[in-house]
Amino acid sequence: MPDNLEIIKRRLGRLGLGVQREREIARELADHIDDHAAELQANEVRPEDAVDEPLDGVSDWTALRSEIIAAETEEESMNQRTRVFWLPAFCTFLLSALLLAGLQIAGYQPRIYWVAEGLFIPFYLPWLLTLPVIGAIGAFWSQRAGGTTWHRVLVSFAPWTIWMVMLLLIGAISLPFVLFFNRQVPNISGVIFVMKGLLALVVTWWLLPGFSLLVGATPFLVRRQHAQA
């Protein structure tokens, strides 16, 4: 009886899945071959044929190797998305949010550029000027992890998009209660007021930080394009 474990190891070669997992796979496949050969022998197949037939049943060992690697790394490709997008995006959001919180705690007064019926756009100039550095960090991280150009653009915009969506949801949920407790009936001027509020929200918490972050990410977008060319 040949050593099927050694034959399997030799035919599969290194799978890049770690020594322990590769050993486990080889042993499991060898067990399968052993069982098959034993069953064939029990059915009075000649011993030499019983040994060869299970191994010959695999017509393409290179294809089997590729299929095993693909199956074993399926979950890791999802982790790859985490590496190239979610982690850099979270880092970008966290750093920029901490910076803004730091400015507010330090008592920095933002410039108010547009005011209408109590609505305004706060303009945190030092924050917006620093955001490109954070955007560059996020884009660099995504690039190093193997992210595409789109990943790096999304790393700049997604964090504040999620933040803005959260604000909009909070606004949408709380609006009926505000109207109810203030005993107000929705009317045209109220709708216009809400629309202006939305505009202020979009400009303050999406467009301005998003573009500032994207400015920092731009060199990495360009460099990647050159590298691909």
Add this chain to the structure above:
Amino acid sequence: MSGIDPKIKRGSGELAILALLDQEPSHGYEISKRIAKLSGGTLQFNLASLYPLLYRMEKRGWVKGQWEEAPNGRQRRYYHLTSKGRKQLAPLRAEWNLFFQALHRIAGVSHAG
């Protein structure tokens, strides 16, 4: 029958394996034998088609393999159905049922379900 398209075989294999493991845990060779026997030889999974499928299902968390002692005293890797795999079983059954119904309407293909 060996003429089944590999993609169909893979899809049906997932359902077959989940359904078998729902009855009892099995090791790879046992799974391939039971599939061949219960399908009357129509579905045949050899080493090359079975294990990538099992590893993919394990990665998805549908099954879990662990080394256990077989009745003959040897250590074998037994696959157990996980709760996630059990949840997959009903939608997969419904999906294949729909598939056969659609084929029946189009091409007169009948099924036992």
